[in-house]
Amino acid sequence: MKICIVGLGAVGGLMAHHLIEGGREVSALARGATLAAVRERGLVLRDAAATDPQRRLDRSVPLRASDRAEDLGVQDLIILAVKTTALASVPAGIAPLMGPDTLVLSAMNGLPWWFFHGFAPPWQGTRLDACDADGRLAQAIDPARVIGCVLHMSAFSPAPGIVTRTLGDRYIVGEPGGAKTPRLAAVADQLRVPGIGLEVSSHIELDVWLKLWGNMTMNPASALTGATLDLLLDDPLVREFVSRAMIEAAEIGTRIGLPISMTPEDRHAITRKLGAVRTSMLQDTEAGRPLELDALIASVSELGRRTGVATPSLDALLGLTRVMAKARGLQPN
Secondary structure: OOOEOOOOOHHHHHHHHHHHOOOOOEEEEOHHHHHHHHHHEEEEEEEOOOOOOOHOOOOOEEEEEOHHHHHHHHEEEEEEEOOOHHHHHHHHHHHHHHEEEEEEEEOOOOOOOOOOOOOOOOOOOOHHHHHOOOOHHHHOOOOEEEEEEEEEEEEEEEEEEEEEEEEEEEEEOOOOOOOOOOHHHHHHHOOOOOOEEEEEEOOOOHHHHHHEEEEEHHHHHHHOOOOHHHHHHOHHHHHHHHHHHHHHHHHHHHOOOOOOOOOOHHHHHHHHHHOOOOOHHHHHHOOOOOOOOHHHHHHHHHHHHHHHHHHHHHHHHHHHHHHHHHHHOOOOO
Protein backbone atom coordinates (compact mmCIF):
# COMPACT_ATOMS: atom_id res chain seq x y z
CA MET A 1 0.00 0.00 0.00
CA LYS A 2 0.95 3.62 -0.54
CA ILE A 3 0.44 5.19 2.89
CA CYS A 4 0.26 8.90 3.66
CA ILE A 5 0.36 10.32 7.18
CA VAL A 6 -1.73 13.47 7.63
CA GLY A 7 -0.77 15.11 10.90
CA LEU A 8 2.95 14.62 11.55
CA GLY A 9 2.86 15.39 15.28
CA ALA A 10 3.56 12.96 18.11
CA VAL A 11 1.08 10.27 17.06
CA GLY A 12 1.49 10.61 13.31
CA GLY A 13 5.25 10.85 13.59
CA LEU A 14 5.47 7.74 15.75
CA MET A 15 3.30 5.74 13.37
CA ALA A 16 5.27 6.98 10.36
CA HIS A 17 8.60 6.04 11.94
CA HIS A 18 7.48 2.52 12.85
CA LEU A 19 6.02 1.93 9.38
CA ILE A 20 9.12 3.18 7.57
CA GLU A 21 11.39 1.01 9.74
CA GLY A 22 9.05 -1.87 8.90
CA GLY A 23 9.64 -1.37 5.19
CA ARG A 24 6.34 0.26 4.27
CA GLU A 25 5.97 2.93 1.56
CA VAL A 26 5.16 6.05 3.57
CA SER A 27 4.84 9.74 2.79
CA ALA A 28 3.52 12.63 4.88
CA LEU A 29 1.60 15.83 4.43
CA ALA A 30 3.43 18.37 6.59
CA ARG A 31 4.15 22.06 6.68
CA GLY A 32 6.24 24.80 8.25
CA ALA A 33 8.99 23.91 10.69
CA THR A 34 8.06 20.23 10.73
CA LEU A 35 8.39 19.95 6.97
CA ALA A 36 11.72 21.80 7.01
CA ALA A 37 13.10 19.59 9.79
CA VAL A 38 12.08 16.34 8.09
CA ARG A 39 13.64 17.44 4.81
CA GLU A 40 16.87 18.40 6.57
CA ARG A 41 17.47 15.46 8.93
CA GLY A 42 14.65 12.96 8.37
CA LEU A 43 12.06 11.92 10.96
CA VAL A 44 13.70 11.32 14.34
CA LEU A 45 12.43 8.94 17.03
CA ARG A 46 13.59 8.98 20.65
CA ASP A 47 12.19 5.80 22.16
CA ALA A 48 12.36 6.48 25.88
CA ALA A 49 10.15 3.46 26.57
CA ALA A 50 12.44 0.94 24.84
CA THR A 51 13.98 -1.76 27.05
CA ASP A 52 17.05 -2.07 24.84
CA PRO A 53 19.42 0.88 25.54
CA GLN A 54 20.42 0.94 21.87
CA ARG A 55 16.78 1.51 20.89
CA ARG A 56 16.67 4.61 23.09
CA LEU A 57 19.21 6.42 20.94
CA ASP A 58 17.93 8.87 18.33
CA ARG A 59 16.97 7.03 15.16
CA SER A 60 16.35 8.97 11.96
CA VAL A 61 14.51 7.65 8.91
CA PRO A 62 14.05 9.37 5.54
CA LEU A 63 10.49 10.46 4.88
CA ARG A 64 9.04 11.86 1.69
CA ALA A 65 7.06 14.90 2.82
CA SER A 66 5.38 17.89 1.21
CA ASP A 67 2.92 20.62 2.07
CA ARG A 68 1.17 19.97 -1.24
CA ALA A 69 -0.99 16.86 -1.50
CA GLU A 70 -0.60 17.04 -5.28
CA ASP A 71 3.11 16.22 -4.88
CA LEU A 72 2.29 12.96 -3.09
CA GLY A 73 -0.49 11.69 -5.35
CA VAL A 74 -3.36 9.28 -4.78
CA GLN A 75 -2.86 6.96 -1.81
CA ASP A 76 -4.16 3.54 -0.84
CA LEU A 77 -4.33 4.47 2.85
CA ILE A 78 -4.45 7.84 4.58
CA ILE A 79 -3.63 7.78 8.29
CA LEU A 80 -5.43 10.76 9.77
CA ALA A 81 -3.58 11.76 12.94
CA VAL A 82 -4.39 15.47 13.20
CA LYS A 83 -5.73 17.18 16.29
CA THR A 84 -9.53 17.27 16.13
CA THR A 85 -9.33 21.06 16.47
CA ALA A 86 -7.77 21.15 12.99
CA LEU A 87 -10.01 18.55 11.41
CA ALA A 88 -12.40 20.93 9.68
CA SER A 89 -9.60 22.25 7.46
CA VAL A 90 -8.34 18.79 6.46
CA PRO A 91 -10.75 17.67 3.69
CA ALA A 92 -9.80 20.37 1.19
CA GLY A 93 -6.10 19.72 1.76
CA ILE A 94 -6.23 15.95 1.31
CA ALA A 95 -8.56 15.77 -1.70
CA PRO A 96 -5.68 15.07 -4.14
CA LEU A 97 -4.67 12.09 -1.97
CA MET A 98 -8.03 10.40 -2.33
CA GLY A 99 -8.95 8.04 -5.14
CA PRO A 100 -12.14 5.99 -5.41
CA ASP A 101 -10.67 3.17 -3.28
CA THR A 102 -8.59 5.16 -0.80
CA LEU A 103 -9.14 4.14 2.82
CA VAL A 104 -8.85 6.46 5.83
CA LEU A 105 -7.49 5.19 9.14
CA SER A 106 -8.84 7.47 11.86
CA ALA A 107 -6.21 7.76 14.62
CA MET A 108 -7.47 10.66 16.73
CA ASN A 109 -8.78 11.46 20.19
CA GLY A 110 -12.40 11.52 21.29
CA LEU A 111 -15.59 10.68 19.44
CA PRO A 112 -14.98 10.78 15.68
CA TRP A 113 -17.37 11.93 12.96
CA TRP A 114 -17.84 8.33 11.75
CA PHE A 115 -18.68 6.91 15.20
CA PHE A 116 -22.34 6.03 14.56
CA HIS A 117 -21.86 4.84 10.97
CA GLY A 118 -21.86 1.15 11.92
CA PHE A 119 -24.54 1.31 14.61
CA ALA A 120 -27.93 -0.33 14.25
CA PRO A 121 -31.06 1.88 14.22
CA PRO A 122 -32.08 4.15 15.85
CA TRP A 123 -28.52 5.44 16.39
CA GLN A 124 -27.18 4.56 12.95
CA GLY A 125 -25.81 7.62 11.16
CA THR A 126 -26.31 9.96 14.13
CA ARG A 127 -24.40 13.22 13.70
CA LEU A 128 -23.19 15.08 16.77
CA ASP A 129 -22.75 18.85 16.59
CA ALA A 130 -19.61 18.53 18.72
CA CYS A 131 -18.01 16.23 16.13
CA ASP A 132 -19.34 17.52 12.80
CA ALA A 133 -21.51 20.57 13.34
CA ASP A 134 -22.62 21.13 9.75
CA GLY A 135 -22.16 17.62 8.35
CA ARG A 136 -19.46 18.76 5.92
CA LEU A 137 -16.84 16.46 7.37
CA ALA A 138 -18.90 13.34 6.70
CA GLN A 139 -19.61 14.60 3.19
CA ALA A 140 -15.92 15.19 2.50
CA ILE A 141 -14.61 12.02 4.17
CA ASP A 142 -17.32 9.39 3.75
CA PRO A 143 -17.54 7.20 6.89
CA ALA A 144 -17.75 4.24 4.50
CA ARG A 145 -14.03 4.82 3.74
CA VAL A 146 -13.02 4.68 7.39
CA ILE A 147 -11.18 2.03 9.36
CA GLY A 148 -11.32 2.88 13.06
CA CYS A 149 -8.17 2.99 15.17
CA VAL A 150 -7.59 3.39 18.91
CA LEU A 151 -4.09 4.07 20.21
CA HIS A 152 -2.91 3.11 23.69
CA MET A 153 0.46 4.83 23.82
CA SER A 154 1.97 8.08 24.98
CA ALA A 155 4.30 10.29 22.98
CA PHE A 156 5.20 13.92 22.54
CA SER A 157 7.08 16.05 20.05
CA PRO A 158 9.82 18.08 21.79
CA ALA A 159 10.78 19.80 18.54
CA PRO A 160 9.61 19.78 14.91
CA GLY A 161 10.38 16.48 13.23
CA ILE A 162 11.28 14.73 16.51
CA VAL A 163 9.02 12.29 18.37
CA THR A 164 9.59 10.87 21.84
CA ARG A 165 7.68 7.74 22.84
CA THR A 166 7.21 7.45 26.60
CA LEU A 167 4.73 4.62 27.05
CA GLY A 168 2.81 1.88 25.26
CA ASP A 169 2.65 0.41 21.76
CA ARG A 170 -0.89 -0.96 21.52
CA TYR A 171 -2.94 -0.18 18.42
CA ILE A 172 -6.50 -1.45 17.91
CA VAL A 173 -8.13 -1.38 14.46
CA GLY A 174 -11.59 -2.37 13.31
CA GLU A 175 -14.39 -1.79 10.83
CA PRO A 176 -17.28 0.39 11.99
CA GLY A 177 -20.03 -2.15 12.59
CA GLY A 178 -17.60 -4.97 13.31
CA ALA A 179 -17.36 -6.76 9.96
CA LYS A 180 -14.26 -8.81 9.14
CA THR A 181 -13.43 -7.52 5.66
CA PRO A 182 -10.55 -8.02 3.21
CA ARG A 183 -9.73 -4.33 3.40
CA LEU A 184 -9.43 -4.50 7.20
CA ALA A 185 -7.14 -7.51 6.87
CA ALA A 186 -5.02 -5.62 4.33
CA VAL A 187 -4.67 -2.57 6.59
CA ALA A 188 -3.84 -4.78 9.58
CA ASP A 189 -1.12 -6.51 7.55
CA GLN A 190 0.43 -3.12 6.74
CA LEU A 191 0.44 -2.10 10.41
CA ARG A 192 2.07 -5.32 11.63
CA VAL A 193 5.59 -3.99 11.98
CA PRO A 194 8.07 -3.88 14.89
CA GLY A 195 7.04 -1.25 17.44
CA ILE A 196 3.30 -1.65 16.85
CA GLY A 197 1.40 -4.14 18.98
CA LEU A 198 -1.67 -4.64 16.81
CA GLU A 199 -5.11 -5.96 17.72
CA VAL A 200 -8.05 -6.38 15.33
CA SER A 201 -11.34 -5.60 17.03
CA SER A 202 -14.85 -6.81 16.25
CA HIS A 203 -16.32 -3.80 18.12
CA ILE A 204 -14.14 -0.77 17.49
CA GLU A 205 -16.86 1.59 18.74
CA LEU A 206 -16.63 0.04 22.22
CA ASP A 207 -12.84 0.39 22.11
CA VAL A 208 -13.23 4.08 21.24
CA TRP A 209 -15.78 4.54 24.03
CA LEU A 210 -13.64 2.75 26.64
CA LYS A 211 -10.63 4.94 25.91
CA LEU A 212 -12.78 8.06 25.93
CA TRP A 213 -14.28 7.00 29.27
CA GLY A 214 -10.97 7.84 30.92
CA ASN A 215 -9.78 10.62 28.63
CA MET A 216 -12.94 12.73 28.87
CA THR A 217 -12.22 13.45 32.55
CA MET A 218 -8.48 13.15 33.06
CA ASN A 219 -7.56 15.32 30.06
CA PRO A 220 -9.65 18.36 31.08
CA ALA A 221 -8.77 17.93 34.77
CA SER A 222 -5.07 17.91 33.94
CA ALA A 223 -5.43 20.96 31.70
CA LEU A 224 -7.23 22.86 34.46
CA THR A 225 -4.78 21.97 37.21
CA GLY A 226 -1.50 21.49 35.37
CA ALA A 227 -1.17 18.15 37.17
CA THR A 228 -0.05 14.74 35.93
CA LEU A 229 -2.32 11.69 36.20
CA ASP A 230 -0.80 10.40 39.43
CA LEU A 231 -1.39 13.67 41.27
CA LEU A 232 -4.99 13.88 40.07
CA LEU A 233 -5.88 10.36 41.17
CA ASP A 234 -4.06 10.63 44.49
CA ASP A 235 -6.37 13.44 45.59
CA PRO A 236 -9.55 11.86 47.03
CA LEU A 237 -11.83 14.78 46.14
CA VAL A 238 -10.69 14.90 42.54
CA ARG A 239 -10.92 11.11 42.30
CA GLU A 240 -14.51 11.17 43.61
CA PHE A 241 -15.50 13.96 41.22
CA VAL A 242 -13.99 12.13 38.26
CA SER A 243 -15.80 8.94 39.30
CA ARG A 244 -19.16 10.73 39.33
CA ALA A 245 -18.54 12.02 35.80
CA MET A 246 -17.59 8.51 34.65
CA ILE A 247 -20.77 7.04 36.13
CA GLU A 248 -22.78 9.57 34.11
CA ALA A 249 -20.94 8.59 30.94
CA ALA A 250 -21.32 4.87 31.66
CA GLU A 251 -25.11 5.31 31.74
CA ILE A 252 -24.96 7.10 28.38
CA GLY A 253 -22.96 4.19 27.01
CA THR A 254 -25.55 1.70 28.21
CA ARG A 255 -28.32 3.62 26.48
CA ILE A 256 -26.53 3.64 23.11
CA GLY A 257 -25.57 -0.02 23.35
CA LEU A 258 -22.00 0.31 24.67
CA PRO A 259 -22.16 -0.96 28.27
CA ILE A 260 -18.99 -0.78 30.35
CA SER A 261 -18.38 -3.71 32.68
CA MET A 262 -15.69 -2.13 34.87
CA THR A 263 -16.22 0.45 37.62
CA PRO A 264 -14.55 3.87 37.76
CA GLU A 265 -12.29 2.53 40.51
CA ASP A 266 -11.22 -0.33 38.23
CA ARG A 267 -10.26 2.20 35.58
CA HIS A 268 -8.50 4.46 38.11
CA ALA A 269 -6.32 1.53 39.21
CA ILE A 270 -5.22 0.98 35.60
CA THR A 271 -4.56 4.68 35.01
CA ARG A 272 -2.67 5.12 38.28
CA LYS A 273 -0.15 2.47 37.20
CA LEU A 274 0.86 4.72 34.31
CA GLY A 275 2.49 7.12 36.75
CA ALA A 276 3.24 10.79 36.13
CA VAL A 277 1.80 11.03 32.62
CA ARG A 278 1.16 14.44 31.10
CA THR A 279 -2.06 14.13 29.09
CA SER A 280 -2.32 15.40 25.54
CA MET A 281 -4.59 18.24 26.67
CA LEU A 282 -2.09 19.29 29.34
CA GLN A 283 0.64 19.32 26.69
CA ASP A 284 -1.58 21.42 24.41
CA THR A 285 -2.32 23.86 27.25
CA GLU A 286 1.35 24.32 28.05
CA ALA A 287 2.19 24.79 24.36
CA GLY A 288 -0.60 27.32 23.81
CA ARG A 289 -2.47 25.11 21.32
CA PRO A 290 -6.29 24.92 20.97
CA LEU A 291 -7.85 22.28 23.21
CA GLU A 292 -9.79 19.25 21.94
CA LEU A 293 -12.78 19.91 24.17
CA ASP A 294 -15.47 19.15 21.58
CA ALA A 295 -14.30 15.64 20.74
CA LEU A 296 -13.25 14.67 24.27
CA ILE A 297 -16.04 15.99 26.48
CA ALA A 298 -18.60 18.21 24.71
CA SER A 299 -19.54 15.21 22.55
CA VAL A 300 -20.34 13.15 25.66
CA SER A 301 -22.33 15.99 27.19
CA GLU A 302 -24.32 16.27 23.95
CA LEU A 303 -25.00 12.54 24.01
CA GLY A 304 -26.26 12.93 27.56
CA ARG A 305 -28.90 15.37 26.38
CA ARG A 306 -29.87 13.09 23.49
CA THR A 307 -30.20 10.02 25.69
CA GLY A 308 -31.90 11.79 28.61
CA VAL A 309 -29.01 11.22 31.02
CA ALA A 310 -28.26 14.05 33.45
CA THR A 311 -24.55 14.98 33.35
CA PRO A 312 -23.95 17.62 36.05
CA SER A 313 -20.36 16.55 36.78
CA LEU A 314 -19.39 16.29 33.11
CA ASP A 315 -21.02 19.64 32.38
CA ALA A 316 -19.20 21.32 35.27
CA LEU A 317 -15.88 19.98 34.03
CA LEU A 318 -16.67 21.06 30.47
CA GLY A 319 -17.73 24.55 31.54
CA LEU A 320 -14.69 25.17 33.72
CA THR A 321 -12.24 23.94 31.10
CA ARG A 322 -13.99 25.89 28.35
CA VAL A 323 -13.73 29.13 30.36
CA MET A 324 -10.06 28.45 31.05
CA ALA A 325 -9.45 27.85 27.34
CA LYS A 326 -11.24 31.03 26.41
CA ALA A 327 -9.32 33.08 28.99
CA ARG A 328 -6.00 31.76 27.64
CA GLY A 329 -6.92 32.00 23.98
CA LEU A 330 -6.91 28.21 23.55
CA GLN A 331 -10.29 27.80 21.88
CA PRO A 332 -10.32 26.46 18.29
CA ASN A 333 -10.94 28.98 15.55
